[in-house]
Amino acid sequence: MLTLRLPDGSRRQVAPGTRPRDVAEAIGKRLAQAAVAAKVNGVVVDLDRELPVDGQEEVAFQLLTDKDPEALDVLRHSCAHIMARAVMRLFPGAKLAFGPTIENGFYYDIDVTPPIREEDFPRIEEEMRRIIREAEPFERFERPTAEARALCADLEQPYKVEHIDDDLKQFPTLSFYRQGEFVDLCRGPHLPHAGKVGAFKLLSIAGAYWKNDASRKQLQRLYGTAFFTQKELDAYLTQLEEAKKRDHRLLGKQLKLFTISPAVGSGLILWMPKGAIVRGLLESFIKEELLKRGYQPVYTPHIGRLELYFTSGHFPYYRDAQFPPLHGHPLGAVVEQWLIRMHARQRGEGSLTAAEEEEYLAEVERKSADFPAAAYRAAADATQKMATLQDWLVKQDSYLLKPMNCPHHIQIYKAEPRSYRDLPVRLAEFGTVYRFEQTGELSGMTRVRGFTQDDAHLFVTPEQIETEMRANIDLVLFVLSSLGLSDYRVRVGLRDPKSDKYVGSDEDWATAQRILVDIVKGLGMTYSAEEGEAAFYGPKIDFVVRDCIGREWQLGTVQLDYNLPKRFELEYIGPDNKPHRPVMIHRAPFGSMERFMGILIEHFAGAFPLWLAPEQVRILPVSDRFAEYGRKVEAELRARGFRVSGDYRPDKIGYKIREAQLDKVPYMLVVGEKEQSAGTVAVRERSAGDLGAMPVAELLARLDQEVRERRIRK
């Protein structure tokens, strides 16, 4: 016998071979009806899966109904199967890859020719509805792995075969689910039958690479969502619509905060006057804080010698993601391409044949007398050849639009001898950088090609690392909390041990990663440590937020770096009168002004708090006759430093209020007969509405305090 411990604490003895469905039926008819799946010792299983029998004294047992979040996952997973089944019926020969649930729904990756298009959705959905009406059960069965592989081959599902070969060989048996004619390799669990799917909708279609690898075939990913009831689905879709109204791209246009002109270029933000006010205030806010925290502001140019970025490693590493260099020699671009391809070949990416190498050599020899072709030919190996090319290239006075500020700040550090007494040196700059992001990545203000980081680089002794790292995390938290941004997660980005894209020694990485993890642990922060999320020169702590449609973006970041100090041979003189190597900390509390602004617009839905609002107060005279009094109040407020305007058009007051509300002006001051004679203003607050009349002095005191506190209201 097996003892089940139910959620209410009671215990129940069952015979071996009992299924959750039997337990549900024994408990009650309604529960048996409502049950979707069961949770046994924390693992969600099918209702028809036999309960374990051996070696367990007692198992935790819970029946899941549509009230349980795990049940929704089961429902969506089953709905993904139903969608795949419908696609297989309508598109014979479709090959299935992966079909998991995701946060708000599910997808299935499918390889089908010709491709599925959105206009196919109605008939796929129709077929899915038919399958749901038929309410056939999902039947689980297992096969030894070799047989499972043969079955997938029989089903003509090559991706499933490959999946078994690559990832599942170590399991003795594999499970399948059958639903009528449809059989799919799947871990489960599933609904008892398709009829449990109350409501679903196909949402979108997109390309997705097989196994997330851009070098492999691109499949079609069909996204959908499902719920137990139509009402829940409708609520979700309404919520999506509502969220879209907060989109910074929409609000940015409506509120005239920023624009992007194809004439200037994709991904290049043009800050309009109102957006510029908000940005300026944010910059002042953080500058003030930086001075308090011992930072030294610096300014550096937008371009730098190409050699600088060879030294830092940025140029060869990120060549494709940068605007092309400005070459000082007509052959610069040729040699650059040549060199980059040599780099790629050495990393095992791309190809460069000996014949192509010869073509490059012939071309530069023909066109340029000063190219050291002999030295190139005499070079012992590829590394030496690359050195020859690089030496020539950097001598030609080529420049790069800076993709990072660190090399410039490093030169400021190096401009004078440094003593341990000077450290930490904290150099801060709103540094504008340019990166040639892929077209498909560009998105409003959140992913752009030119942006300004609220950047700083700290040069510290090893002993100072922890204190400075903590101080910077504190700064990020201060910034976020000052703006009421509380919905973020902390990510510790670690090196992917399987990748060779990182620079620096294993020891340095181990040390740096340990320090970071210790710090976030020490601060008691909830974090996720993620391999592969480090910068190529060091691990980092990122503060990640979501935009209005659920995408995650990195805002603040604090990064530890042992590598650039080595590459640039940075030093300070220690108490022992000997040179030592400093450690660098890269950090940006906002991340970039552009991205931060985008997120902030969505966070406030465009309704900035008073201290940030581009227009803080608008005067609304009831009629022309009170315009003069209105202008007087306006002048008074402006003299006190408020950003104020007046709407003196001959329109009705309701219309002016509507416009001011839509412009999300925090305070509207209605002035008419009563106010003019009493020397007051009728105050209307953006969200609270009519606050009644008050003397101008009283209003000023109120506004002053609200700004001083940087008060945030939602």
Place this chain on the structure above:
RNA sequence: GCUAGCGUAGCUCAACGGCAGAGCACAGGUUUUGUAAACCUGCGGUUGAGGGUUCAAGUCCCUCCGCUAGCUCCA
């Protein structure tokens, strides 16, 4: 970069392969107004660009540009 979709007036959107339209905004006028839209008149377009098919293209085809979602990338 890749897959799918989209691009019409400043904005939001209509128009079967057959006369390019509406609302808002804007301008002029009337109204002199009390807490989210007064009324009248007017202006506004090489339908993203270029090429092609057709008697006829906003609509069909091709190339490019831009945008959206996702994938890959993200110092």
